[in-house]
Amino acid sequence: MSSRRRPGFTLIELLTAIAIIGVLAAALFPAIGGIRKRARQSSAQTAFSQWASGLARYKQTYGFYPNIGSTYVTTADTLHLLEDQAVNGKFVRALSGRQPTGTALSVADRRALNRNAEEFVAFGRDDFEDPTTFSDASRLVDRFGNRRIRVIFDTDNNTSIRNINPPGGAVSLPDELRNMATAAGLPARIIIYTTDLADDFESYDGLGASDFAQVFAIQ
DSSP states (O other), X not given: OOOOOOOOOOHHHHHHHHHHHHHHHHHHHHHHHHHHHHHHHHHHHHHHHHHHHHHHHHHHHHSSOOOOSSSOOSSSOEXXXXXXXXXXXXXXXXXXXXXXXXXXXXXXXXXXXXXXXOOSOOOOGGGBSOGGGOOTTOOBOOTXXXXXXXXXXXXXXXXXXXXXXXXXXXXXXXXXXXXXXXXXXXXXXXEEEEOSGGGOOOBTTOOOGGGOOOEEEEO
16 A cells, blocks of 8 residues: 655745745835835925925914024025924924914913914824934934935025025035025925935934935925
């Protein structure tokens, strides 16, 4: 009586299947990473566009852009660096009409930043660094965790942003924004951007340049 062979895989067949799965996974993981990066970039772009729209509404309401720097200049366009904690705090309070945690503005903040305490932008926790330690001192980041968010206002009101000298110089600007560093300028009233160029990034969790992407909004 002949013995029946039990169905199953031989060791060689199993090793071959594992090798094929490994090759497919190696090809698939970079594609998944690229999809996730594009999704983050799209989400960051949407957030920056909402902030820019909020700034435009702020100017329509009050007749000027929020004074988030040390002084308000009307003879040139102004660049503000949101990695500066003081500038970041003023930006959030001016646009949201309250502290990041939702508490009311002080009388001094209302007088200086948003006298009606009106909400022009509804910031969420995902707009800030490390939500687990969220506080009124938390800084805004893009969806890649980059704190070096640049905000530029057309404070001389000529409908063009020009002669802006960002940290790292013009080479740190995305190609689409490079004209704003020249005398010719770029037709815009508000620009918000982050970039992976010229090491222009600062993350709270130590990511490298390849983990970031260029994100910008023009109003």
